[in-house]
Structures are given as structure tokens and as C-alpha cells.
Amino acid sequence: MVSRAAPEALFPDRFWTRDLELLRWDARFADDMVRAIASSFDELRKWMPWAISVPTIDEMRTTLEQGNSRFGSNEDWPYVVCGQRGELVGSTGLHRRSGPDVVEIGYWIRSDWTGQGYATAVAKALTDAAFERDPRIGRVEISTHERNAASQAVARKLGYEVVREVPKGSQGSVPGGTFLIWSVDRAAWPHESASNASS
Numbered sequence: 001m002v003s004r005a006a007p008e009a010l011f012p013d014r015f016w017t018r019d020l021e022l023l024r025w026d027a028r029f030a031d032d033m034v035r036a037i038a039s040s041f042d043e044l045r046k047w048m049p050w051a052i053s054v055p056t057i058d059e060m061r062t063t064l065e066q067g068n069s070r071f072g073s074n075e076d077w078p079y080v081v082c083g084q085r086g087e088l089v090g091s092t093g094l095h096r097r098s099g100p101d102v103v104e105i106g107y108w109i110r111s112d113w114t115g116q117g118y119a120t121a122v123a124k125a126l127t128d129a130a131f132e133r134d135p136r137i138g139r140v141e142i143s144t145h146e147r148n149a150a151s152q153a154v155a156r157k158l159g160y161e162v163v164r165e166v167p168k169g170s171q172g173s174v175p176g177g178t179f180l181i182w183s184v185d186r187a188a189w190p191h192e193s194a195s196n197a198s199s
Contacts (some may be wrong), residue, residue: 010134011077011094017125020118022079022092025067029080030060032088040111047148048108049171067093081109081122089113092122094130101138103130107154120154127158131186138186146178155182159189 013024023029037044037054044051055063067078078093090109097104105126109118123142130140142160144151160182170176 009072009077010074011071011129015125015129018118018121019084020089020121021082021086022122022125023082024071025064025078025080025091027061027064027068029088030057030064033064033080033091034060036088036090036110040108043111044108045173047145047151047174049174052172081107081118083113089118090122092126094126098141101136102141103134103137104141104143105130106143114150119151120157123154124158127184127189131189139183140189142182144180144182145174146180147175152180152182158184160184 015022034055034057037051037060041051041054067076071077076093076095078091080088081090081092083089088110090107090113092105092107094103094105096102105123107119107122109122127140130137140160141163142151142155143166144155146165161184162180163183164181166179166181168176168179
């Protein structure tokens, strides 16, 4: 019986943007991820449907292992966000939710690190990577709740534009309302080489 080699991940396991490092999800980040979620839970539960309760270490380890597996099979590409001294300050990722030629960026930065432009830097780096690494991707999207002004500011700063509005019911602790779908096309995105990426 001939075994098939695992597909190569489309995106690197790690890369840098500003003074931040993005690292592929791995179970070794479980403790730090739980601490980051716990410290930011009051804010996260407003906007993140998964933030129903602070996960246990074991639950977080399982979540990270599943994300690592999806990364390897090119289903989506989740990263932890780390500062210069290696401290975990958030999470981000590229997700396939709207078809083979579209990826959606999700992100959160722990509450004591917000207001410094890190979410914008992360979203810019992932937009660069999406267009550079996968020629099939024609559009990148960001979804924001109508009340989440901070997340909307990230998309707006990067030149994303609202292309549709989607009404949704409540999800976890997130109230129902209109979600704004922000989008940028490949042709409209200024090309920059992602030379800071490392496989």
C-alpha cells in the first residue's frame, strides 16, 4: 500500500510583523492562551461566540491541537500572537468560510495590549500573506459586529470596505445584530513582499 505524503501548508509556521511574532497554534501554548483569555474575558465575551467561559488547560490544549491539524491540512491557519519577549498577547488566523477564493481574517489582542495598533499590524500581515502565498485567493474579508467600533477601525485603516451586512441572532454571549463584512480585493491591495515569513 502506497502512503501519500501530507500536503504542505500554504502558510508559514511563523512570521513577524512590527515587534510581534505569529506562531502556528500548538498545544504548548495552552497555559499562556488560557491566561490571556482569562485576563481579557470581559471584552472577549462581547464579540467572540466561543467566549462562553474561560477554557480549562485541557480544553485549550485540545482546541490548539485541532487548530494545528487544520493548519496542516490547509483548512484554516490559526496563529498565536507573541510580543518581543515571547509573551502571548492574542490570537489570529486565516479561515476559509466563503469559498475557495476567499479567506477571512479573525483576531483578538489581550485587553492590556490593545490600543497600540497590534491588531492592525496583524491583520495587515495576514492580508499580505494571503495574497502572496495563495494565487487563488482573490479577496480577503473581516467580519465585525455593528457595535464593535475597535474592530471596524482596524478594517477601515487597512482600506477594507463594507460589501454586505448580515443579520445574525445571538451567539453565546454575543448579542444579535448586524455583522458588517469588510472586504479587499487582490487588485486593490498594495503588494509587499512577505520576506519576514519563515516556514
